[in-house]
Amino acid sequence: MSCLLCDNQTPVWVCSGPPPSPSRSLFPRRWGRRTAGGAASPRRAVAGTAGKEAVTWRPAGRVTGREGPALLFVKTSQGKEEGRRFYACSACRDRKDCNFFQWEDEKVSETRLAAREEYNRNHQPFFTHRQNVERYKNFVLLPLSKRRFCQECQQLLLPDEWEKHSDHQFLCDISTAQLKSPSRLLYPLENKKTNAQYLFADRSCQFLLDLIIDLGFRRVLSVGTPRLHEIIQSKASQEEDFRVRSLLLDIDFRYSQFYAEDEFCHYNMFNHYFFGGEAARETCRKFLYQHNGERVIMVTDPPFGGLVEALASSFKKLMAMWKEAEEGGHNSQEMPTFWIFPYFFESRILEFFPSFSMMDYQVDYDNHALYKHGKTGRRQSPVRIFTNLTPSMIVLPVEEGYRFCTICQRYVSSGNQHCEICNSCTSKDGRQWKHCVLCKKCIKPSWFHCSNCNCCALRNHTCEKTDAGCFVCGKAGHKRSTCPSLSHARTACQADKKQKQKTLKRIKAGVHQRSAMKHAVFFRKKVKNKKKKM
Ligand code: SAH
Ligand code: ZN
Ligand code: ZN
Ligand code: ZN
Ligand code: ZN
Numbered sequence: 001m002s003c004l005l006c007d008n009q010t011p012v013w014v015c016s017g018p019p020p021s022p023s024r025s026l027f028p029r030r031w032g033r034r035t036a037g038g039a040a041s042p043r044r045a046v047a048g049t050a051g052k053e054a055v056t057w058r059p060a061g062r063v064t065g066r067e068g069p070a071l072l073f074v075k076t077s078q079g080k081e082e083g084r085r086f087y088a089c090s091a092c093r094d095r096k097d098c099n100f101f102q103w104e105d106e107k108v109s110e111t112r113l114a115a116r117e118e119y120n121r122n123h124q125p126f127f128t129h130r131q132n133v134e135r136y137k138n139f140v141l142l143p144l145s146k147r148r149f150c151q152e153c154q155q156l157l158l159p160d161e162w163e164k165h166s167d168h169q170f171l172c173d174i175s176t177a178q179l180k181s182p183s184r185l186l187y188p189l190e191n192k193k194t195n196a197q198y199l200f201a202d203r204s205c206q207f208l209l210d211l212i213i214d215l216g217f218r219r220v221l222s223v224g225t226p227r228l229h230e231i232i233q234s235k236a237s238q239e240e241d242f243r244v245r246s247l248l249l250d251i252d253f254r255y256s257q258f259y260a261e262d263e264f265c266h267y268n269m270f271n272h273y274f275f276g277g278e279a280a281r282e283t284c285r286k287f288l289y290q291h292n293g294e295r296v297i298m299v300t301d302p303p304f305g306g307l308v309e310a311l312a313s314s315f316k317k318l319m320a321m322w323k324e325a326e327e328g329g330h331n332s333q334e335m336p337t338f339w340i341f342p343y344f345f346e347s348r349i350l351e352f353f354p355s356f357s358m359m360d361y362q363v364d365y366d367n368h369a370l371y372k373h374g375k376t377g378r379r380q381s382p383v384r385i386f387t388n389l390t391p392s393m394i395v396l397p398v399e400e401g402y403r404f405c406t407i408c409q410r411y412v413s414s415g416n417q418h419c420e421i422c423n424s425c426t427s428k429d430g431r432q433w434k435h436c437v438l439c440k441k442c443i444k445p446s447w448f449h450c451s452n453c454n455c456c457a458l459r460n461h462t463c464e465k466t467d468a469g470c471f472v473c474g475k476a477g478h479k480r481s482t483c484p485s486l487s488h489a490r491t492a493c494q495a496d497k498k499q500k501q502k503t504l505k506r507i508k509a510g511v512h513q514r515s516a517m518k519h520a521v522f523f524r525k526k527v528k529n530k531k532k533k534m
Contacts, residue, residue, distance in 0.1 A: 126155075129256040129266065129276065136257060140179070147174040154186055154254050180234040182258040183227045195252060196303030198365040199227045206231075207361070207397065208299065208338070213244060215393060216295055217336070219287065220246040221318065223269055223300035225340075226255060233263060243294075247287040262287070269302055272314040284318075288325040288335075296322060301340040301363075308345060312352035315339070339386040343428045349386050359385040360413040361396050362430065380430045455482065 085104040102108060127135065139147060139156050148157040152168040171185075178185050189195035200208070205227055212220060222229040229248040236242050248255060249267035253275075256264055262283050266275035274280040288296055298318060302311050315337065322335040334355055341349060346358050363383040387394060391410035396402035401414035408418065408425050416427040419435050419442050426442035427433040433442040436456050438449050447456040452463040473483055 125253050125256075127256075129253075129261055129264075132256045133260055136179075140176070144173045144175065148172055149174050149178075149185060151187070156257055179258060180237065181230055182255060183230055186252075186254050189252060196305060197226075197252065198301075200225075200301075201364045201366050204363045204365075209244075211394065212297060212299070214395070215297070215336075215389070217297040218243050218245065218294035219290075219296040220244060221284075221287065221296060221298040221322075222246045222248045222250075223267070223298060223302075223315075223318070224250055225299050225301050226250055226252065228299055229263075233259070245287075247284065249284070269300070269314045270306060270310045272317045281321075285321055285325050288318075288322040290326060295336070297336040297338065298322075299338045299340070304342055304345075308348040308352065312349070316352075334388050337386075337388055340383060341386060342382045343384045344382065346384075346386075346428070353386070353388065355388040356386045357388075357391050357410070358428075359387060359391065359394050359396070360402065360411060360416060360425075360430070361385050361394070362413070382429065 087102045087104065135156065135158060138158060142159070146159055148162065149155070149171045150157050150165045150168050151170055153165065156174070157165055157170065174185070183199055188197040188199055190197055208228055209231060220228065220232055222232075226248055229246045232244050232246040236245060247262070248259060248264045249269065250264070251266065251268050253266050256266060258264075261276070261280070265280045265284055267273065267280075268275070274284070276283075290296055298315070300311075300315065319335040319337070323333075337353075337356075339349060339353075339356070340363055343358060349356055349358075361384065362381040363385065364381045365383075385394070391408075392404075394411065396411035402411045403414065404410070405412050405416075405418055405425050407423065410425075412425040413427065413430040415430050415432045416425045417432050418424070419426050419433070421435050421437075421440075422442055426435075429444070431445055433444060435441070436443050436447075436449050439456050443456040446458055448459050449455070450457050450461065450463065453461075
């Protein structure tokens with residue numbers, strides 16, 4: 001074992017996945033702390049900007065560890081690369097979860113490497129996937145009265161283990177139905193900087209499944225969609241003529257207790273890492289192979305705090321696996337995909353996948369008070385489906401108000417009016433937008449054109465001074481919010497930030513206590529930045 005930076009193949013440590021909710025000491029040992037580390041500030045990496053600096057990442061090249069490559073992060077200031085580059089864990093975006101950190105040019109001492117190895121060994125999951133599969137087989141043989149699930153360890157218990165868990169809370173009489181719905185048995189790992197586990201509401205999950213079936217798909221590669229996976233697998237085991245199958249790729253290893261090795265792969269979607277090595281990769285490859293024309297679709301719902309670039313790079317690799325899986329190839333086709341993500345990431349996603357378009361369908365979640373589907377007046381979910389399938393094929397439920405725009409050739413939300421000037425249904429958030437002739441585009445209903453800012457903003461906004469340079473690219477004449485180098489920049493004046501602050505307050509008030517939202521990262525970051533500036 002020696003230093004990774006002197007080209008030695010011996011791996012550095014890299015996180016094996018985020019631990020469950022650290023805010024509660026509910027999951028000690030077994031599912032917790034499988035991660036390790038050093039210290040510093042990789043936590044900023046994800047949201048992109050913090051104060052006057054931005055942190056971006058690059059694939060880590062040589063730093064490939066036993067548990068998956070770390071990402072190399074670069075701090076930038078005023079658009080310039082600055083300071084030392086560092087490696088940080090790709091899965092955990094909060095050093096509370098995983099404080100793996102290493103300067104790129106750092107010589108790591110033998111002692112520290114040894115300590116890392118040791119830590120890592122001690123924080124491996126208690127059982128391997130294979131062991132879990134065996135345990136499951138034994139578990140289902142037990143009479144109902146002997147089927148227990150330890151809530152603290154998030155683990156199915158066999159009778160000879162009860163003793164060890166005697167002071168833990170547990171559930172009794174675990175039914176077969178419960179075993180088929182692990183997402184309801186397991187505690188959702190809501191920690192927004194790691195798992196950000198937000199489960200589909202039944203309405204959305206059922207809609208996705210129906211859509212997949214109607215489109216003629218028979219195999220679903222479920223990347224970070226455990227609930228979709230479980231309704232598919234559960235139906236497949238109950239209904240004889242149900243032909244759809246799913247393979248779950250997720251970093252949440254707790255699922256290995258409920259699924260065989262050809263149903264679940266422990267996977268990190270930020271660095272395309274299969275924890276189960278070549279065997280797991282082979283499982284995935286096999287699944288992607290389209291036997292007798294059974295068509296495959298990838299459905300993914302990543303944590304929204306995640307780096308779009310890192311995610312896109314992994315999805316491209318999965319798409320490449322799909323392409324390779326077929327002899328003769330799929331010629332120029334791309335693996336059909338649903339990427340579920342908030343609408344404000346549209347331009348970011350399109351940057352990496354120009355073939356994608358955003359559907360108006362509002363995806364909503366169970367353990368998420370804010371993003372629930374609602375008619376006008378109620379708050380609406382900002383989460384959408386991005387797909388490379390022909391938009392006109394994605395039929396949205398008319399009973400929920402969606403209608404077909406014959407000009408745009410796609411289903412749109414009821415409030416989304418076709419703008420004659422833009423020649424498109426322009427609303428992104430479901431509300432009716434209006435056209436601004438000066439900006440030459442449609443804008444949110446609450447916005448007005450500000451001649452000072454020369455852009456549209458909320459009426460009571462504070463005009464931005466543009467004399468100081470933009471902190472993203474360093475150039476004068478514009479601010480971060482309108483920086484042309486940030487393709488996802490939304491034209492936001494200060495007032496828009498205020499609006500977000502308000503949204504954050506509402507989120508805080510509205511969401512039940514333990515649910516720290518998947519999306520809050522986005523808002524909170526901005527608020528923090530603002531505070532720093534003041
Ligand atoms: N709405 C989906 C769940 C989405 S929540 C459903 O109901 O099925 C995000 C999911 O991505 C969680 O299951 C989480 O465990 C998983 N995840 C988070 N980080 C990940 C990573 N780095 N690699 C793979 N999966 C990850
Ligand atoms: Zn239209
Ligand atoms: Zn318009
Ligand atoms: Zn202004
Ligand atoms: Zn700029």
